[in-house]
Amino acid sequence: MQQKPTAGCSTVSYELPNPQQLRQQLPVSEQFAETITRQRNAVRAVLNQTDNRLLVVVGPCSIHDPQAALDYAKRLAQLAQRVEGQLLLAMRVYIEKPRTTVGWKGLLYDPHLDGSYDMRSGLELSRSLMLQVAQMGLPVATELLQPLAAQYFADILSWAAIGARTSESQIHREMVSGLALPVGFKNGTDGSVQVAIDAMRSAAYGHQYMGVDEQGQIALLQAAGNTDTHLVLRGGQHGSNYDALSVRAASSAMEQSGLQPSIMVDCNHANSGKNPLRQPEILGDVLQQKLSGNKSLRAVMIESHLEEGSQALGKSMHYGVSVTDACLGWAKTERMLLEAAEQLAG
Numbered sequence: 001m002q003q004k005p006t007a008g009c010s011t012v013s014y015e016l017p018n019p020q021q022l023r024q025q026l027p028v029s030e031q032f033a034e035t036i037t038r039q040r041n042a043v044r045a046v047l048n049q050t051d052n053r054l055l056v057v058v059g060p061c062s063i064h065d066p067q068a069a070l071d072y073a074k075r076l077a078q079l080a081q082r083v084e085g086q087l088l089l090a091m092r093v094y095i096e097k098p099r100t101t102v103g104w105k106g107l108l109y110d111p112h113l114d115g116s117y118d119m120r121s122g123l124e125l126s127r128s129l130m131l132q133v134a135q136m137g138l139p140v141a142t143e144l145l146q147p148l149a150a151q152y153f154a155d156i157l158s159w160a161a162i163g164a165r166t167s168e169s170q171i172h173r174e175m176v177s178g179l180a181l182p183v184g185f186k187n188g189t190d191g192s193v194q195v196a197i198d199a200m201r202s203a204a205y206g207h208q209y210m211g212v213d214e215q216g217q218i219a220l221l222q223a224a225g226n227t228d229t230h231l232v233l234r235g236g237q238h239g240s241n242y243d244a245l246s247v248r249a250a251s252s253a254m255e256q257s258g259l260q261p262s263i264m265v266d267c268n269h270a271n272s273g274k275n276p277l278r279q280p281e282i283l284g285d286v287l288q289q290k291l292s293g294n295k296s297l298r299a300v301m302i303e304s305h306l307e308e309g310s311q312a313l314g315k316s317m318h319y320g321v322s323v324t325d326a327c328l329g330w331a332k333t334e335r336m337l338l339e340a341a342e343q344l345a346g
C-alpha cells in the first residue's frame with residue numbers, strides 16, 4: 001500500500017491579524033498620513049535630484065529592543081534638525097533579517113528573542129515602533145523581505161530596500177511594482193550590479209501577480225508599476241564598489257538600460273568588509289565624489305546603534321548593542337554626520 005507522504009509543513013497558529021485588522025488596531029490618522037506623505041516626498045525629491053541634499057538611511061542593523069530603538073530615534077530626530085540643510089536623515093527600522101543560512105530573523109518573527117516565534121506580537125511591536133519613529137519626524141526605512149508582510153507596514157514607510165539576497169527575485173520585483181514609495185535595490189552578494197538594474201526595470205512594469213489583499217484573501221493583484229527606484233551599492237564577494245570608478249561604471253550601466261542614475265552607497269556590509277568602524281572613511285569618499293560634481297550619488301546607508309559592535313543573543317545582554325551585524329556607536333555616528341553636513345555646506 002502506498003504511504004501517505006509526510007506533510008512538509010504544519011500550521012502553528014491562525015492567530016495572525018490580516019493587514020486591515022492591524023492597521024485598524026494601530027491606525028494612521030488622516031492628518032498623520034499627510035505627514036508621512038511629506039516625509040516620503042522629501043526622500044523622493046533627494047533621490048530624483050530635485051533636492052540636492054544627501055539622503056542618509058541610518059540606524060541599527062536590526063531592531064531587537066524597541067525601547068533602545070526609541071532612545072536611538074530620539075537622538076536621531078534631534079540630529080536631523082541640526083543637519084537638515086545638507087542631510088535628510090531617515091531611520092533604519094529593520095524588523096526582518098535575511099540570513100545567509102539560519103539565525104534570528106528579526107523582531108517581526110521572534111520578538112522575545114527566544115525562538116518562541118510570537119509573530120502576532122512581532123507584527124504589533126513592529127508597526128507600533130514604526131509609527132512612533134515617524135511621529136518623531138523621521139522618515140521610516142526598512143527592508144521588505146517577506147512579501148506578505150509588506151502590507152502591514154507600507155502606509156508608514158518612506159523608503160524600502162530589497163536586499164542583496166532578493167534583488168534577483170521576481171516575487172520581490174512584483175511586490176515593488178505595487179508599492180507607492182521609493183525603493184532601493186541592492187546589488188547581489190556576488191557584487192552583480194546588473195541584477196539590481198534588471199530589478200528596477202522589472203519593478204517599473206505593471207505586473208499582475210498572486211498576493212493577498214487587505215483582508216488577507218489570496219488574490220490576483222494588478223500593480224501600477226514603480227519607477228521610484230534606485231540602485232544601492234553594497235559591495236560584494238570580490239570587494240567594495242563605492243569608489244569613483246565603480247560608481248561611474250554603475251551610472252553608465254543604468255543609463256545604458258534607460259534608467260536615470262540614482263545611487264545610494266551602503267557604507268557597511270561588503271563595502272566595509274563588515275567593519276563598521278570604516279563607515280566614516282567610506283562616507284568621506286562618497287562626499288568627495290559628490291563635491292567633485294557626481295550627480296548620481298544621492299544617498300548613503302549607515303549601520304549604527306547606541307553602542308558600538310555586536311553581541312550574541314543570550315541571558316546577559318547589553319543595552320543598545322546590535323544582535324546582528326556590528327554597528328558604529330552613537331557618538332561616532334553623530335560626529336560623522338555633523339562633519340558631513342559641515343563639509344557639504346562648504
Ligand SMILES: O=C[C@H](O)[C@H](O)COP(=O)(O)O
Nearest residue numbers: 097098099100101103324325
Ligand atoms: O545585514 C545583515 C546581515 O549581513 C545579513 O542579514 C546576513 O546576515 P548573516 O550572514 O549573519 O546571516
Ligand SMILES: C=C(OP(=O)(O)O)C(=O)O
Nearest residue numbers: 061163164165186234269
Ligand atoms: C541585510 C542587509 O543588507 P544586504 O542585503 O546588503 O546584505 C541590511 O542592510 O541589513
